[in-house]
Amino acid sequence: MRLRVASTILLGLVCAISSTGVAARASDGDCDFTGWQSYCDVSNSGDQVDIGAGLTDPGSTSTDPSPDPGSGQISPDPPTSLPVVPTVPEDCPLNRCDLPYDVVTPPDVTLADLVSFRPARPSLEGEPAGFGVVGMPANIVAAASEQRIAGTLLGWDVTVRFVPAAFVFEYGDGGSIRSATGGTSWQRLGQAQFTPTATSHVYLARGTYPVAVTVQYSASVDFGSGNWRPVAGYVTSTTGGYDVRVVEVRTALVDETCAENPSGPGC
The missing domain is CATH 2.60.40.10 (Immunoglobulins)
Structure with missing residues (x-):
């Protein structure tokens, strides 16, 4: 029964330090929340609890030294600068106002x-x-x-x-x-x-x-x-x-065809 009580007290102490220690240290300027990544190291004056906490976001910078290989923490990749994409006006011809060019239209034809x-x-x-x-x-x-x-x-x-x-x-x-x-x-x-x-x-x-x-x-x-x-x-x-x-074509009743009588009527 004494072990269970001690464990409960220790767990409560850890939770209290975890919830209040970060806020206290953050207010003292020991935590860096200014970038994409923030890191806090909370220590107790006694020898019961040492707590390390970290918040990692992609593409951020950190001044925290590389973690201990045995600690199980993963070091984030170095930040990469993102290209600046210009805003293209809606009325831009061909939607490429970022490029210098002259638009030439075919001539009228007569x-x-x-x-x-x-x-x-x-x-x-x-x-x-x-x-x-x-x-x-x-x-x-x-x-x-x-x-x-x-x-x-x-x-x-x-x-x-x-x-x-x-x-x-x-x-x-x-x-x-x-x-x-x-x-x-x-x-x-x-x-x-x-x-x-x-x-x-x-x-x-x-x-x-x-x-x-x-x-x-x-x-x-x-x-x-x-x-x-x-x-x-x-x-x-x-x-x-x-x-x-x-x-002209004339119709006549004849006895012989023109082949038979070339000089006949109508021939």
């Missing part, structure tokens, strides 16, 4: 600047090939496709894109139309010959008529960012040289 970039000419044909019949539709067909041309523009590397926007047909007799399509053949349309199409034309007199088509291309430019910037207006490309010979 049709006049694209004079050296020319799309290919459209194709032009008709049916029946090369001729037509007075008073009956002749089918005129043109074709053009999207084109991309790389080069240098105003000192910048650029890609120019041309997209067909409209087809303007000139039929050679004063007639013309503007169509969103270049037209297609009677066969692909599933139509009979000499029937109207979106790009057909009816000639009212015999003769040979020069036909032409002009494609209006919408232009846009890309300076390497993947962003296509439209250019106001149209770039045009024209194809001509297709002549339509228009003839």
Whole structure:
């Protein structure tokens, strides 16, 4: 029973010294709480208790000497200075105000600047090939496709894109139309010959008529960012040289064909 009482008294003494000794020593300036790491060494005047206490935080400095290898304490790593990260304003271009640079934007482009970039000419044909019949539709067909041309523009590397926007047909007799399509053949349309199409034309007199088509291309430019910037207006490309010979057709009841009688009516 006497041993248990002595032990209880000693334990109480240790707790009292642990709780009050640190505060007392801290008030005397023996404890360093100014950095990331603080260390206190509390001693009793008697020979009952010696207490060492430490508080360790990462990256702190300490003036405490290295602990005894046998004490079981782990010495903290030496402090490492952290880099100062600048605060970047929200309105900073590209969010890199910490770097000195000049922001250069591509120039505005007009049709006049694209004079050296020319799309290919459209194709032009008709049916029946090369001729037509007075008073009956002749089918005129043109074709053009999207084109991309790389080069240098105003000192910048650029890609120019041309997209067909409209087809303007000139039929050679004063007639013309503007169509969103270049037209297609009677066969692909599933139509009979000499029937109207979106790009057909009816000639009212015999003769040979020069036909032409002009494609209006919408232009846009890309300076390497993947962003296509439209250019106001149209770039045009024209194809001509297709002549339509228009003839009259008369129906007559004859006894012989033209092969049998080349001088017969209608031959």
